[in-house]
Amino acid sequence: xxxxxxxxxxxxxxxxxxxxxxxxxxxxxxxxxxxxxxxxxxxxxxxxxxxxxxxxxxxxxxxxxxxxxxxxxxxxxxxxxxxxxxxxxxxxxxxxxxxxxxxxxxxxxxxxxxxxxxxxxxxxxxxxxxxxxxxxxxxxxxxxxxxxxxxxxxxxxxxxxxxxxxxxxxxxxxxxxxxxxxxxxxxxxxxxxxxxxxxxxxxxxxxxxxxxxxxxxxxxxxxxxxxxxxxxxxxxxxxxxxxxxxxxxxxxxxxxxxxxxxxxxxxxxxxxxxxxxxxxxxxxxxxxxxxxxxxxxxxxxxxxxxxxxxxxxxxxxxxxxxxxxxxxxxxxxxxxxxxxxxxxxxxxxxxxxxxxxxxxxxxxxxxxxxxxxxxxxxxxxxxxxxxxxxxxxxxxxxxxxxxxxxxxxxxxxxxxxxxxxxxxxxxxxxxxxxxxxxxxxxxxxxxxxxxxxxxxxxxxxxxxxxxxxxxxxxxxxxxxxxxxxxxxxxxxxxxxxxxxxxxxxxxxxxxxxxxxxxxxxxxxxxxxxxxxxxxxxxxxxxxxxxxxxxxxxxxxxxxxxxxxxxxxxxxxxxxxxxxxxxxxxxxxxxxxxxxxxxxxxxxxxxxxxxxxxxxxxxxxxxxxxxxxxxxxxxxxxxxxxxxxxxxxxxxxxxxxxxxxxxxxxxxxxxxxxxxxxxxxxxxxxxxxxxxxxxxxxxxx
Ligand code: ADP
Numbered sequence: 001x002x003x004x005x006x007x008x009x010x011x012x013x014x015x016x017x018x019x020x021x022x023x024x025x026x027x028x029x030x031x032x033x034x035x036x037x038x039x040x041x042x043x044x045x046x047x048x049x050x051x052x053x054x055x056x057x058x059x060x061x062x063x064x065x066x067x068x069x070x071x072x073x074x075x076x077x078x079x080x081x082x083x084x085x086x087x088x089x090x091x092x093x094x095x096x097x098x099x100x101x102x103x104x105x106x107x108x109x110x111x112x113x114x115x116x117x118x119x120x121x122x123x124x125x126x127x128x129x130x131x132x133x134x135x136x137x138x139x140x141x142x143x144x145x146x147x148x149x150x151x152x153x154x155x156x157x158x159x160x161x162x163x164x165x166x167x168x169x170x171x172x173x174x175x176x177x178x179x180x181x182x183x184x185x186x187x188x189x190x191x192x193x194x195x196x197x198x199x200x201x202x203x204x205x206x207x208x209x210x211x212x213x214x215x216x217x218x219x220x221x222x223x224x225x226x227x228x229x230x231x232x233x234x235x236x237x238x239x240x241x242x243x244x245x246x247x248x249x250x251x252x253x254x255x256x257x258x259x260x261x262x263x264x265x266x267x268x269x270x271x272x273x274x275x276x277x278x279x280x281x282x283x284x285x286x287x288x289x290x291x292x293x294x295x296x297x298x299x300x301x302x303x304x305x306x307x308x309x310x311x312x313x314x315x316x317x318x319x320x321x322x323x324x325x326x327x328x329x330x331x332x333x334x335x336x337x338x339x340x341x342x343x344x345x346x347x348x349x350x351x352x353x354x355x356x357x358x359x360x361x362x363x364x365x366x367x368x369x370x371x372x373x374x375x376x377x378x379x380x381x382x383x384x385x386x387x388x389x390x391x392x393x394x395x396x397x398x399x400x401x402x403x404x405x406x407x408x409x410x411x412x413x414x415x416x417x418x419x420x421x422x423x424x425x426x427x428x429x430x431x432x433x434x435x436x437x438x439x440x441x442x443x444x445x446x447x448x449x450x451x452x453x454x455x456x457x458x459x460x461x462x463x464x465x466x467x468x469x470x471x472x473x474x475x476x477x478x479x480x481x482x483x484x485x486x487x488x489x490x491x492x493x494x495x496x497x498x499x500x501x502x503x504x505x506x507x508x509x510x511x512x513x514x515x516x517x518x519x520x521x522x523x524x525x526x527x528x529x530x531x532x533x534x535x536x537x538x539x540x541x542x543x544x545x546x547x548x549x550x551x552x553x554x555x556x557x558x559x560x561x562x563x564x565x566x567x568x569x570x571x572x573x574x575x576x577x578x579x580x581x582x583x584x585x586x587x588x589x590x591x592x593x594x595x596x597x598x599x600x601x602x603x604x605x606x607x608x609x610x611x612x613x614x615x616x617x618x619x620x621x622x623x624x625x626x627x628x629x630x631x632x633x634x635x636x637x638x639x640x641x642x643x644x645x646x647x648x649x650x651x652x653x654x655x656x657x658x659x660x661x662x663x664x665x666x667x668x669x670x671x672x673x674x675x676x677x678x679x680x681x682x683x684x685x686x687x688x689x690x691x692x693x694x695x696x697x698x699x700x
Contacts, residue, residue, distance in 0.1 A: 003122065109539040115476055115483065118154065123147040127157025131459070135467035138516060153475045155408065159434055167406045170473055173433075174293065174410045176396025180389050181414070181431040183269040184209050184240045189388045190428075192538055192610055196627040200535060201388070203381045205272040205429045210237070210257070212595050217270060218254045225536030234319040241265050245333035250324040259270040273330075274427055275318050278420040280360065282315040286332040286429060287357050287418045291382050292467040292521050294411050294472060296393055301386050301525035302472065303379060304465050307357040308457065313340035332419075338441070345443060349457050356457060369424065378426050379524050382416060383532050385428055386525070391542035395555050395606050411473055413437075413465060437462050464520040471519060537627065538610060540634045544569075545609045548642070556603030559585055562612075568644060569637040571616055588612050 027635070118141040125132050127146075136143045144152055147164075157163040163171040187207040208217035225231055237257060238246040243592060247266070247468050250273060251257060257270065277284045289307040294300035305406040314328035323329055328340045337343050337353060346352025350359030363372045401407035415435025419427045439459040440452045471477075525532065548561040548568075557565075562585045566572050572581060585604060591606035614626065617633040624632065 016280070019081060020580075051347060059673075107625070115480055117142040118470075118474060118476055119144060119148070119152040120154045120156060120470070121152040121164070122156050124163040125156045128156065128158055131437045131439050131466050132156055134439075134463050135460075135470055138467055139470060139513075141470070146466055154394045154470065154473065161400065161410065162257035166408045168476065169408050171408045171410055172411050172412060172469070174296070174397065174402035176323055176393055177297040177412055177414075177433040179396070180392055181433045183238050183239055183242075183430065184267060185392075186389070186431060187269050187271075187606060189392065190385070193384070193535070194387045195424075195614075196537060196630060197535060200384060203377075203384070203426060207269050207271040210268045210270055212267075214254075214257070221254050225250060225401070234275055234324075235270050236273045237268055237270045239268045241266065244335035245327065245331045248327075250319055250330060252321060252324070268619070273319060274419055274421060276422040278422050278424065278652045279316055280311075284312040284316040284332060285360070287360075287378075287416075287420065287426075288420060288435065289357065289378065289382070289416045291386070291410065291414045291416055291462075292437065292465075292472065292519075293386060293414060294470050296390055296397060296410075299386070299390060299525055299529075300523065301383060302381055302521035302523050304461070304466070305358070305520045305522060306461050306467075309355045309357050310334050311337070311353045311355070311361045313337045313353060334436055345441065345455075347456050348527065349460060352457075354455070354457050356461060366571070374420070374424055374426070377420060377424075379528070380532075381418065381426050381428055383525055383528065384535060385416070385431060387532060387535050387539070389431070390536075391610075392606050394539075394542050395546060395549075398546055398549070398555050399555045405552075411469070437465065438468060447480055464517070464534050468519045468521045471516070472521060473511060537630050537634060540638070541610055541613050541630075542606060544637055544641075545606050554603070556605055557609060558603045565637075569640045571620075576616075577618065584612055584615065585643070631654075 003676045025410070086111060117141070120132070120136055120141055121144045122129060122132050123144065123146055133143065143409070151168045155164055155166050155172070157171060157173045160171075160178055161171060161175040163173070164171075180189070185206075187209060190201060191207070194204070198348040208214070208220075210217075214417075217540065221233070223667060224233075232252070235251050235254075236247050242248065247268075249258075254565040279285075287307055287309055292304075293647075296300060298696075310332045312328055312330070312332050314326055316329055317323055319330065327336055334354060342351040342353075347354040350363070350417075361374070364374070365371045397410070412433070413435065415432035417429040417432065419429055421427060439455055439462055442450050442454045443453045443459070445451050544565065545557060548556075548565040549557055550561050551558075559582065566578070566581050572578055588608045588611050589604045592605055592611070593602070596605065596607075613633065614630060617629040618626070620636075621629040621632045
């Protein structure tokens with residue numbers, strides 16, 4: 001349940017948008033599908049199948065590939081030393097002063113000239129290239145398939161932020177996202193939130209990290225079994241670096257974990273297996289939903305109205321020792337099931353082994369299921385998951401694009417894999433930083449002869465997602481809109497007839513989207529910020545952490561930074577000496593560094609800082625629930641820091657040199673970040689929402 005019962009509000013909105021789309025699409029499908037098909041068994045699986053299994057598609061780096069390309073050294077590009085302005089662009093992709101880059105149309109003032117098309121560098125798009133090309137064509141933008149010497153407005157990367165060295169414009173990847181959504185990192189991030197808000201985060205199966213938590217896993221399972229001997233759980237083991245179902249297996253008992261050899265070298269997550277999924281045509285399926293993270297700060301999240309449903313190819317049975325290894329029964333991965341003789345490629349979006357999510361919703365609604373509730377729960381799951389991921393993403397961001405250095409702004413399409421339980425509760429399986437955007441699949445035309453054929457289901461969903469992401473990120477949108485307003489005024493004053501050539505030509509220019517369908521991505525945050533802001537405690541901790549990081553580009557807090565944090569926030573006392581603070585720092589940092597095996601920098605990572613913060617909060621505010629302890633400590637820290645900022649501002653204004661004396665108490669000595677803006681003394685925080693932002697960066 002969402003706080004303040006916003007479910008109705010969410011549902012009402014979604015009903016008007018997504019549900020209408022669902023019905024429209026389903027109505028379209030009815031033309032092709034037997035009208036009585038809803039609720040009836042689908043065409044028998046196995047018909048129209050290739051005799052031999054199709055070869056595996058190449059393990060696309062875009063889809064769940066955990067291989068992280070090496071980070072290039074942070075060198076300054078040649079173009080920075082000698083900026084080379086693009087036509088219509090300043091060196092960093094900013095639009096030139098109006099009029100300069102525009103050609104005059106005959107006899108008309110500057111405002112009427114055409115805007116240049118948005119430029120997109122698609123040279124690193126990899127397997128998303130086909131869908132991207134179609135999108136660019138539909139938008140009438142300009143593609144640079146081999147890159148461009150001059151800056152582009154948008155860079156489309158297939159894998160990572162680091163695919164290209166970019167210093168301006170917008171790029172479709174955030175630094176650190178690939179790392180953040182790896183199975184272990186995601187589990188850790190969600191677990192922090194589960195500790196703070198157990199009920200709000202019960203959409204993620206209970207998970208343990210191997211090998212570190214193997215003993216804990218054994219002990220916890222034994223404890224529950226001792227209390228309830230009838231409990232017969234199943235667990236799923238997933239290698240951290242795996243993708244597309246690779247290396248996944250089911251177990252009934254912790255002793256079944258394949259510890260020998262590989263586990264140490266191949267860390268994994270072991271997770272409660274959801275035994276009672278919702279079935280359609282007796283088959284298990286999952287949902288791939290596309291989510292656009294448009295900006296980190298302010299947080300902006302959009303969800304696509306339609307997604308994909310990927311089906312298993314063997315009728316589902318609850319796990320038992322005999323069927324545990326039946327991957328076509330338990331794993332919904334397309335890359336696995338496409339090898340099954342039962343896989344059904346279909347030209348329809350509502351039949352076959354891959355369908356649109358809207359066709360599933362339509363089918364459910366025709367059986368009386370409350371699909372508004374399903375959507376509302378899914379929106380809530382998505383927002384909460386992104387809230388769990390953003391704190392560390394901010395740390396990555398300030399490390400890769402330090403404040404004051406040139407850099408692009410970022411956005412990213414994420415693939416959320418969601419399972420619906422029999423009781424319709426959505427469960428988060430994983431998040432993909434590089435969801436596959438392929439719009440074709442391999443088909444065996446005759447034995448041994450394969451061809452890539454277009455996949456209508458993929459094309460329908462994925463092209464809309466990419467095209468509408470581009471529309472939302474359009475850097476010239478505002479300019480175009482203001483141009484159209486100017487033109488409107490000008491025409492009105494000249495009393496031009498409304499249907500003159502000039503008016504219609506300019507309208508076409510002002511609204512080049514007129515020929516396109518309505519945008520398939522719907523904003524859910526900040527739209528529902530009020531209902532979810534109370535969850536953003538770790539985000540506020542990350543702001544504190546970043547403030548005390550000091551050295552530009554680092555992601556770990558040194559001992560001086562930690563001490564300065566304690567001093568500035570006045571957290572030491574007679575019962576917490578600075579010596580005890582040092583020991584706390586060393587203990588937690590050492591443990592986290594041995595667990596994460598991240599030897600890039602020494603020092604305290606954000607998650608270790610969060611653990612230390614929890615410890616300090618518990619000491620200071622005994623008796624309260626953990627989230628209240630933590631919120632109270634954050635309020636206190638923010639309060640003391642705002643006082644410091646005020647003082648610094650006053651000293652700065654009065655021109656005294658005492659500002660420099662304040663420096664060591666507010667920021668670590670190794671490098672002092674610029675003073676954050678003082679925003680006044682915060683009121684005691686009642687709802688946990690941000691009262692003061694100490695972030696030094698504007699992240700997008
Ligand atoms: P991969 O990145 O290898 O695809 P996933 O976490 O997506 O790994 O898991 C693969 C498949 O296993 C999922 O698509 C889903 O069908 C199944 N699965 C994963 N976790 C669970 C779970 N906890 N309960 C039930 N099924 C699961």
